[in-house]
Amino acid sequence: MKKLFSLLFFYSIIAYSQQYNYNVKITNYNYQMYAKSGLCGDAKHVRLSVTDVNNYTYDLFFTGNPYDLVKSQLVDRYFVNEIKSIKFSSYIHEQDAVGLCNGYTASVSETRNVVYDSNNFSSGTITGTDNGGGQAIINFSFDYEITKVKKNYSYKLEYDIDLSNKSNIEYIPFDNYSGNYKVTLDANLEKKIVYNESVITSYNSDLIQIRNIKYDSIVRFINPIDLVVARTNISFRTSSMLACVDSNVDSNGITTLDSTENTNVDNEKGCLAYNYIFPPCGSITVNHFNLYRIYEDPKLISGNVNEGFSNLELKNCEPLKFYVNDCNQTSSYAVEYSVGTGNFKPYLAYGRRGSFFELDAKNIEGAGIGSNVNIRVKYYDKDCEQYAYLCSKILTFKVVPCSPQIVMHPSNGKTSCSYKKDGNFSFTVNRKLEENEKLIVTLYYEFSPGNFNAYKQQVTDVLEEVTDNGVTTYKFTWDNNLDSLDEGKYYVKFQTIKGAGTINQNDPSWASVEETNTFQIEIVSNVSFAAKLKNNESCFLSGDGKIEIYDVSGEQGRTFEYIIYELQGGTTMVVKDWTSFSNSSVIVDNLKKATYRIKVKDSKGCLAK
Template sequence: MKSKLLNSLCLLLSWFSHSQSELYVLMKTPQNNTRSNGTCRVGSYRDSYDITYREGSFAITGNSTVIKVDYQEGYNDDPGFDCNGPCGAYSEYCNGVEIQRTLNHFGEYENIYTGEDPIECTSNTCKPISYFAVLLPKLITPSDRICEKKPIFPTHSDGVNHNVSGLTWQFYSSAGRWEDIPTFKNRFPLNVSLLSIFGNNWRTRFNGNLQLRYKLNNSFSSSTIYSRSTYTIVLTECSPELVGEILPIHTRCNYTTDGKFTMTVNRNLVANEKLVVSLYEENVLNGTYFFRSQESTGTLVNNSNGTYSYTWNQDIDSGNYNIKFQTLLGGGSSIPSTDPSWATLEFSDEFTILNPNELDFNVVKLNDETCFNNGNGKIRINILDNEPGRSFQYKIYKVSGTSITTFRDWTNFSTSSFEIDSLDKNIYRIKVRDNEECYAR
């Protein structure tokens, strides 16, 4: 339920963040031939355009918009204007709407004119136009710091990597200029990591935080349209990544509070780097988690398979837990929350520490001594409940008034029902424990 609510909230926030859009338009109109040759002029007598969006970038409210291009042109064979000579023939054409489309997010429209330029009046056709438009959701700069392994922008709410014609991402380089990112062209948003773009030497490619923008070009135009915003991505280092699930170490006995856990990560710590782990425990009354304790270490166990482990030192009781962890580079012995060298804060899934089953038994008298001083009394120990896979020990005491003495010291047995013989007439007390030294109580 928590996961579903969280996903719903994320989708809702994503919807709100994308309710604003940006339209990008590139266009080119060929030149008309307006030479006076005694026969005709095209577009010089009457030339009217009704275009909702000309070349440029536009902020759009909502997730869609309508692009409309409507021409009306006149033809006049009079070499003069407004009948300053003998009035010639005049006609209008192109009275319909040439382009009218509704664009939703990532919707594109493109029309490329391939006729003569300038247009000769012999063509007697509508004045052509090359037109490209694309509607994109407005990108929101991430509010959290991004580390080198995390996507720079989260994927759009529909979870698809979209292709946008003519889009190229740029970054502001350490050379003090905007440079193209050669990979991931036409991809929107840029939901890839710094390592994917620049490799391990990403810190040398730019100074400080990463500044991004994108541009749009088209084959029919020499113009370039840039994104309406420049995005500054605040960076940090990545903490190690968890490998697999947290491994719980359950309490030794049902009444002890000596549980622990082991976490495994995908890299070792570097010099002067600490792993800081915060433990959170579930409140069984309301299902929320509260802070329990924190540990830090500068040393991990090498598992000889490319992974490294850390086992929690403090004893903890049974319950549901999760952890938050991050690394601190160059922080010395203290762990100040304001240290600028904190790496990303990572979260684990919930894990559970359990108590083993309680050890329980009873004793049944099978027979008393058959004769005086015969010493052949017999009892049976029955194990009623226990942790599977464990063996057992019993110890017998003789009780005489207030005196208690050991009659038979700890003796092993492994079956759930065990007979003890050679007992004389007396009062006995019996203790039972398992091989983990958990006592029946």
């Protein structure tokens, strides 16, 4: 038989949670009760209650046995609406001499209106007494404090859940099907029921019904959410073949399942993205259930803007990437922007999307160079001016030009001498720096094969203008007097900022900056030589001795120089000052009988060592 599908949609119009709670605390109490001949049956009670501004009354404590009242039961309670009054009442009935309820009674009922000071704090004492003819006596005193407490933990909660008369296993016209499903958020002393639906009890085998509930709201708590508690409490005739783990079957063939699933929530981030909340039994389907903690600041992709981003600049060609939650969850939100002091406009309309968005100056009307762009995230589709706590803080960015574009990448280089760490490099870009603009250059070094890390950084506000064949570019040269560079493999990232300061090399903005090609700094060839006696003087004092300097080598393309010292005891004297030569050997002549020391260097001043 053909089945007809009737799809019923419900969208929960549930208001976002209040921003404040009212905390009621009993700080001290004294309750005295006396019945000379004993208490009579159930004719006794103790009740402590509060009433809010909407005239709803809630019990802080109630018992039918006055002996049950102990301080540990008077726990702190939180209430959504302002408390306007607190009330205590108690009643006892004394037995008569033969144990009948014909004795004396004592009854008290006292109410105190709550008056708050400028700090939204109230304290006071509620007292009362009744001596019941001296045979039944009640005497009490309760000290209380009521404080308006801001809820510092805000969460985005969004779910889409289907209930139907179709089993998760197969279509079955359920027989004797009843019960409900419930989801509670648990935050220590606060608990909020956010889903509570009864099952669909239609048994028409020709009709499949679906009840869809969508929830989108902000919930707020004094303390972090610890648990999401999902309870399944259903019953059905066992012959319906529903398979439920941990269910019970009674003598009438009715299966019941009363099961609770406790799911821990990440305390720091409040993350929970879950489709399995209820046991796989019955006729409920969780399409999505998303929970995450809301922070006041949107976050850059690698860290919080106010913590990790040194300069709030938006380059007109480099979008910035923001997280709206730390949980990598799809959820509903909107992004708004304004330019200068103008009104906020939609950047992204309210809707369900991924956990991050990109802010691109090209998509912001009126965002010219030098203008200020303000952005904020709306976590719930309400007006931010009226409900500020439903939106993020406003972040302001100055629109600045794109960083200069590279024209010529750094080329391989060498140190000046084999024993020096003075390698450097240069690269050229397509434009000069504007007034008050600085170029930040971060150098990355290959510490192990394939692994580069930020190594050193230099800042300049002046680039060298270079014109070649009518084309003008602007050159940056690494200053090796400030930071010497050893041999190794490197690459460079650079960006510009306006004004004072710099951009720390660990700042998240570097993650999105393009890098140059890698380049190598090598050590030049070492200068080396050998020397030997060519011949001694031919005659006494003839001064025609010779020394040969040979096997001279060094960096290709360089010439060489030598200097000759005569050793005279503990002193030396130059007998031939620096003399250049270009071959791999040279004869030094006109030397008298003596002991000599020789030094050789190349044309760049690198000594043989």
